[in-house]
Amino acid sequence: MGSLGVTDPAGIYCARNEDSERLIRMDATRPEDWADLDIDLMIWRATTTIKSEKIVPRILPEFLRRATREPYSGWMTSGDVIRQKLAASHFATWPEADREAVLALLPAYIATPDTDSESLAEWLEAFSLKDA
Secondary structure (H helix, E strand, C coil): CCCCCCCCHHHCCECCHHHHHHHHHHHCCCHHHCCHHHHHHHHHHECCCECCCCCHHHHHHHHHHHHHHCCCCCCCCCHHHHHHHHHHCCHHHCCHHHHHHHHHHHHHHHHCCCCCCHHHHHHHHHHHHHHC
C-alpha cells in the first residue's frame, strides 16, 4: 500500500488522465516529497472530477501543513473548499489518526491570512460541539 492508502490508485476514476498519473506518482512517494501543485490540485478536484473520497484524508493534512507554513504561495484551495471536501468525504467516518491530524491542523489553517475560512471555522466549531 502506498502513501495515499488506497490499494490501487490506478483504479480511481479521474476525468483527466493527468490526474490518474498524478495519483500514481504521489502514491509512490512520501507526502513530504509531493509537489505543492499536485497537493493543491488533488484537494481541489477530489470528490468532483476525481471520484474518490478516500484520497482526501491522505492529502488534506499535508495541504494544511504547507498552506499554514507558506500562506502566500498561491494556493487555489480555500477554507470553504476544504469544508466541502470534509463533508463530501464523510469526515466523521475517517480513520481516527487521519481525523486527529486534520483536527490538530485546522485551527492554525483557519488563523492563517487569506484562507477564506469563515465557513470552515463554523464547521469546526459545530463538529467540536457535536463530538464533545
